[in-house]
Amino acid sequence: MPVKPTVTVLAGPTAVGKGTVSTYIRDHYPQVWLSVSATTRAARPGEVDGVHYFFVSDEEFDSMVANNDLLEWAVVHNSHRYGTPRQKVDQALAQGRSVLLEIDLQGAREIKRTLPSAQFVFLAPPSWEEMVARLVGRGTETPEQQQRRLETAKVELAAQPEFDHTVINDRVERAAAELVELMGLPAQTRD
Numbered sequence: 001m002p003v004k005p006t007v008t009v010l011a012g013p014t015a016v017g018k019g020t021v022s023t024y025i026r027d028h029y030p031q032v033w034l035s036v037s038a039t040t041r042a043a044r045p046g047e048v049d050g051v052h053y054f055f056v057s058d059e060e061f062d063s064m065v066a067n068n069d070l071l072e073w074a075v076v077h078n079s080h081r082y083g084t085p086r087q088k089v090d091q092a093l094a095q096g097r098s099v100l101l102e103i104d105l106q107g108a109r110e111i112k113r114t115l116p117s118a119q120f121v122f123l124a125p126p127s128w129e130e131m132v133a134r135l136v137g138r139g140t141e142t143p144e145q146q147q148r149r150l151e152t153a154k155v156e157l158a159a160q161p162e163f164d165h166t167v168i169n170d171r172v173e174r175a176a177a178e179l180v181e182l183m184g185l186p187a188q189t190r191d
Contacts, residue, residue, distance in 0.1 A: 007089070007099045007115060008183050011108035012123035013156035014149045015135035017169045019052070021123060022102040024176045031185050033097040035089055038064060041080035044140050054085065071114065074106035078148070082107065098183055105156050112162075121182060122163035126170040 012018055026034045038054040040061050049055050056064070061081050064070050073083030084101055092099050101111065101118075111118055125131035131153060135146055160166055165182050169175045 006093055006097075007101065007111075007118040008179070009108050009111050009118050009120045010100060010102045010123055010179065011105050011120070011163070012169075013105075013125070013131065013153035015131050015138075015153065016123050016125050017134065017172065017175075018102050018123050020172055021169060021175050021179065022100065023052075024172050025100060025180065028176065029180050029185070031098065032180060032183065033092040033099050035084055035092075035099060035101045037082050037084055037103065038070070039080055039082045041082075053082075071101075072103065072107040072110035074104060074110070076104050076106070084111075098185055100179075100183070105159050109162070119165070119182065120163040121179060122160045122166045123169050123175065123179075124157070124160060124166050126168055128157075 010018055010022065022034055025032050036050065036052070036054060038056050038061065040056060040058050043049065043053070043055050047053065047055075058081075061073075061083070064083060064085070065073060069086055070083035071086045071089060073081060075081050082104060084103060084107065089099055089101070101107075103111070108120060112120065125134075132150060135141070135149060135153075141149065167175050167178050167182070
C-alpha cells in the first residue's frame with residue numbers, strides 16, 4: 001500500500017547538496033523511486049546519461065515542452081533548462097511507488113501549482129560558509145559562474161518558509177534518512 005503523499009519534492013539553494021543526498025537515497029533506499037531530470041547542460045565529470053540526468057539538446061527539450069512531456073521545467077542560473085519527464089513519474093505512481101523529485105526552486109513552485117498534494121522539503125545548508133565551501137570545493141564552475149550561483153543561492157534561501165519541512169544537510173547519511181522518514185517510508189537501506 002503506497003504511503004501518502006506519493007510525491008515528495010526536494011529543493012533548496014544551489015550547491016546545498018541536493019544531488020548528493022538524492023544519489024545517496026537512490027543507492028541506499030530501494031523503496032524510493034528517484035526521478036531523473038532532463039537538462040540541456042553538458043554532463044559534468046562522472047555523470048551518466050539516464051542515471052544522473054537525461055542530457056538532451058535544445059531541440060529535444062523544445063520538443064518535450066511542446067508535447068507537454070514535462071511536469072515542470074525551468075531555466076536555471078540564466079543558462080540551461082531542466083525539467084521532470086512526466087511519463088516516468090506517472091509510471092512509478094501507477095506502480096504504487098513513492099516518488100522523490102529533486103528539482104530547483106522554480107520547478108518546486110511549478111509542481112506546487114500542478115500537484116499541490118505533493119510534500120515539499122527544503123534542503124538547507126548547515127551554514128552559509130559551508131555552502132560556499134562546497135560550491136568552490138567541487139571545482140566545476142568558473143569564478144564568474146560561482147558568483148552567479150551564490151547570488152542565486154541568497155534568493156533561494158529566502159524561500160524556505162514556502163516548504164512543508166526543512167532538512168539540514170549537515171551529513172548526507174543523516175539528511176537522507178530524515179528525508180525518507182518524512183516520506184513515511186521504512187528506513188530500510190541497501191548496504
